[in-house]
Amino acid sequence: EPARAWSGRLATVRPTDVLVREPEDPGDHRRFFHRLVTFERHPNVLPQARARAEAGLAEAELLFAHGADGVLTDASWFPYTPEALMERVERIYWDKLVDPYEPLTEIPSRDEVVFEQSTYALGSLIDGTWAHRIGNLGRRGRRSDDLLFSIYADEMGRGDMAKNHITIIHKVLASMDMDLPHIRQEAFLHQGDLPDHLYGFSIHQVCLSLFPDSLYNEILGYNLGIEMFGLGAMRLHEIQKLRRHGLDVSYEEAHLSIDNFSAGHARQSAEIVVAYLDEVLRGSGEEAVQREWRRIWRGYASFAYFVEHALVKRVRAAGAAAEPVAAPADTPADLVI
Ligand SMILES: [Fe+2]
Ligand SMILES: [Fe+2]
Structure with a gap:
């Protein structure tokens, strides 16, 4: 009885030295x-991450109708x-x-090549992130699960630091x-090498990755998109440009090889989707397969959304001409990864 009374009193007391406030607008x-990659120190970022992930997935459905272009x-x-997959x-x-x-018959100047690389760099600095919580306890x-974790292990170099894609x-x-601080350091908030307007791609990816259970399907689809992007x-072209200026090609070469479509990450990513939906079919039937599939394909579309910035812009412009609706805030239409 006294314990219950104490508990009740503690629950209602408002400590004067603790400030509780809503997280700020993540504008x-x-x-x-920074908060996303240090979320243990900023746990109130989780609802914002969830909302951002959901918004990104919903926006990407635009490509269900227009993605073929x-x-x-x-x-x-x-x-x-x-x-069909x-x-x-x-x-x-x-x-x-x-x-x-x-x-290429013409190679851009060294400065242009370096600038272009700086536009991809933040995405590369979080390589593997989409799957980083896939080995959660009990999973x-x-x-x-095993197949996706295996891709993640490759991204991390399977224990060999020299082969870790972040090291590369x-x-x-x-x-x-470009000597950048680690993305989790405060100093990264003030880095001067990577353009500001390209954070949206990485933010979406980290947001998805923080929910490996409830956004599992979406992560499988996103994984397919990103692993196919390492090819072709x-x-x-990047290798050709980097070589001409004597710059390091190891990140590009590693991906052409490890993501290859015969048996590498790109092929494995499609097989992961088939393996997952095969289990859904046996456990829950065809109707459940189509429901689960829709979520997987939204994940793929949410990757494509950032790659196809020009297409998204065109579709939006055409839609806006037809019926004047305000574009959602923070449209990363000019994003290049
Ligand atoms: Fe990688
Ligand atoms: Fe990969």
Whole structure:
């Protein structure tokens, strides 16, 4: 009885030296990013992360209707069968990533190449993040869990620091005289090498990654998008440009190899989706498969959304002309990754 009384009193008392307040508006991308990557020190960032992830996924559904026009992705909607998914990823690989490849005949100046690399760098500095909580306690019930964790382990170099993709990108950036602090350090808030307006891509990814249970499907789809992005013409062009100026190509080369479409991360990512939905089919039936699939494909679209910034801009402009609606705040339409 006294314990209950004490408990009741403690629950109602308002300590004068504790300030409780709502988290600030995450409008400042640098600060929001900092809180996300140090979320144990900023636990009140979680509701904002959740809201941001949900908003990003909802916005990306725009590409269900228009995604076929993507340059490097095709997020247009299709009903799932394992064969239909494999057909789609084959088409993206050949039609969008590989067949358009032609070697560059003109190489931009060193400054332009370095600037372009700086626009990709933040995304590279969080390489693997989308899956970083996939090995959570008790999470080994499905084949897709092991398969996705295996990709994450590769991203981290499987214990070999020299092969850790974050180590590799730091080495590459150092070859361009960019010596960035670790993303979790306060000093990263004030880094002067990476452009401000490109944080949205990384913020979306970290937000998704913080919810490996409730946004599991979305992470599987996002994983497919990002692993296919390591391939084809864009990477080959980057290698050509970096080589010409004597800059480090190891990050690009590592991805062409480890993400390869025959058996590497890109192929594995499609197989993860098939493995997961196969278990859903056996456990819950076809209707559940289509429901779960929709969430997976939203995850893919939410990756494509950032890559296809020009397409998103066009679709928005056409929509705005047809019916004047305000674009959602923080539209990362000018984002390049
Ligand atoms: Fe990687
Ligand atoms: Fe990868």
